[in-house]
Amino acid sequence: MxxxxxxxxxxxxxxxxxxxxxxxxxxxxxxxxxxxxxxxxxxxxxxxxxxxxxxxxxxxxxxxxxxxxxxxxxxxxxxxxxxxxxxxxxxxxxxxxxxxLYANIRPAAALPGIHALRPDLDVVIVRENTEGFYADRNMAVGSGEFKPTVDVALAVGVFTRPACERIARVACELAATRRKRLTIVHKANVLPLAMGMFLEACHAVAREYPGLHVDDEHVDAMAAHLVRGGDFDVIVTENMLGDILSDLAGELSGSLGLAASLNSSDTxxxxxxxxxxxxxxxxxxxxxxxxxxxxxxxxxxxxxxxxxxxxxxxxxxxxxxxxxxxxxxxxxxxxxxxxxxxxxxxxxxxxxxxxxx
The missing domain is CATH 3.40.718.10 (Isopropylmalate Dehydrogenase)
Incomplete structure (x- = not known):
């Protein structure tokens, strides 16, 4: 080569x-x-x-x-x-x-010789990296935050079906190389349009991978599962939720000083x-x-x-x-x-x- x-x-x-x-x-x-x-x-x-x-x-x-x-x-x-x-x-x-760089890949697994709160943890969090509520990423020009008055602040969260589908495909491909389990994390019960579309799009893409076991969890339940010992493999979620969960998983597996991260596009x-x-x-x-x-x-x-x-x-x-x-x-x-x-x-x-x- x-x-x-x-x-x-x-x-x-x-x-x-x-x-x-x-x-x-x-x-x-x-x-x-x-x-x-x-x-x-x-x-x-x-x-x-x-x-x-x-x-x-x-x-x-x-x-x-x-x-x-x-x-x-x-x-x-x-x-x-x-x-x-x-x-x-x-x-x-x-x-x-x-x-x-729309795909953020964040593995979390305990390493030898390191005290970990979850020594059995072995997950990969696949985080959509370009949309959601982060103001530095979801607008072509300008910020996703604005204040109509000095006492009112608004934040715009952007979710598009193509972005939801492409991150789901990255997660499915990764899960197919591991233990063949995919968990979609969301808050569609509170944001049924935005995160509801994310959930729907991920399930639709996952149906193209019949060998995968696919389920979904609300983000608050997932945080509790990670802390108390749930068994998960590949987790796919949107931008802000993925940021929070991946830091949590990094600490549970030993330390953020051990937490790897890859940001990628298709090229x-x-x-x-x-x-x-x-x-x-x-x-x-x-x-x-x-x-x-x-x-x-x-x-x-x-x-x-x-x-x-x-x-x-x-x-x-x-x-x-x-x-x-x-x-x-x-x-x-x-x-x-x-x-x-x-x-x-x-x-x-x-x-x-x-x-x-």
């Missing part, structure tokens, strides 16, 4: 530590799997880009990403940007909207950890890179499907096994109660990547 070019956007805070570590782990996994190396292209992004280009997401970065199949995105800390830049949509949200994908920029520990060699390592593994699997290249699948598997082996041996960063620095944890993962054939 031909060479792949992927973007590298360090972002803010701990991004300068965990993104280079992730690139090193991906390179090692590819080499061990016998896959073609990736050509990485670093692009300006975040606070550093404001200083050099006057924008946290410069036009040259957007233009470069348009020609790429994927990229690794570090966290942003737009709360610390100058006031005029804080008022804009966060750069990560601008990227998702610019490239129509492009972005690896982005679920956690933030952690500016309080930035530059101190204490950051946990695990979530971004696992996000990069999701990106490799996405590329493997796009290119029909099993070596990329193997590279992703090696990353997961190396992380499991390292954590299972009792080595962890400070956020997980361990003593390892970012560099020490990364070096141990790198050493394990090549061990499994």
């Amino acid at each position: 031909g060479e792949i070019e992927l973007g590298v956007l360090h972002g803010d805070g701990i991004g300068a530590e965990i993104v280079p570590a992730t690139v090193a782990v991906v390179d090692a996994a590819l080499a061990a799997a016998g896959a073609s190396p990736i050509r990485w292209r670093e692009l300006p992004y975040g606070r550093a880009a404001i200083d050099t280009h006057g924008d946290s997401l410069p036009a040259e970065t957007v233009d470069a990403l348009a020609s790429m199949a994927g990229w690794i995105l570090g966290p942003h800390d737009n709360a610390a940007y100058p006031a005029e830049h804080r008022a804009r949509t966060a750069p990560g949200g601008r990227i998702r909207k610019q490239f129509g 492009q994908a972005m690896a982005q950890a679920a956690h933030g920029a952690a500016p309080d520990i930035a530059g101190r060699n204490r950051a946990n890179p695990t979530a971004l390592f696992l996000s990069a593994a999701l990106l490799l699997e996405w590329l493997a499907r796009q290119r029909a290249d099993r070596r990329l699948h193997d590279a992703a598997r090696r990353i997961r096994h190396a992380i499991s082996g390292t954590l299972g041996s009792g080595v962890a960063t400070a956020d997980l109660g361990g003593l390892a620095s970012t560099n020490e944890f990364t070096e141990l993962v790198l050493a394990r990547v090549g061990r499994r054939g």
Whole structure:
């Protein structure tokens, strides 16, 4: 297969530590799997880009990403940007909207050596990423929030049948590769038009997959099920509900510091950890890179499907096994109660990547 070019956007805070570590782990996994190396292209992004280009997401970065199949995105800390830049949509949200990254894939499964409130949890939450009630995503121009008076605020939630159907299809395809169970999460009892259409569209698409067991749950019931021990496989839901449930599932399975995330369209994908920029520990060699390592593994699997290249699948598997082996041996960063620095944890993962054939 031909060479792949992927973007590298360090972002803010701990991004300068965990993104280079992730690139090193991906390179090692590819080499061990016998896959073609990736050509990485670093692009300006975040606070550093404001200083050099006057924008946290410069036009040259957007233009470069348009020609790429994927990229690794570090966290942003737009709360610390100058006031005029804080008022804009966060750069990560601008990227998702610019490239129509409609599918947010968020696995949650307990890892060896990690205390988890739900050690048996193994779910993937498939979140519609472009519509719903989030003002930075559901309007072509302007915000989905507005105030007709100073004391009245309104928010517009947008649901379209094509968007509901395409996220349902992503979830069904994923469920078909796992335990063949799909759960549709909604609040159609309260929003019968908007979420009712989401529920109806998901059921309609799921009927195209006769091998799946399909059910649905109200979001409040699903939150309770996740906490107390319900058995679920793939969960598909709309934007805001998916954001909340995936963070809950991440904590239940161990920590948001372990929570991987992939944002994708049909032609492009972005690896982005679920956690933030952690500016309080930035530059101190204490950051946990695990979530971004696992996000990069999701990106490799996405590329493997796009290119029909099993070596990329193997590279992703090696990353997961190396992380499991390292954590299972009792080595962890400070956020997980361990003593390892970012560099020490990364070096141990790198050493394990090549061990499994």
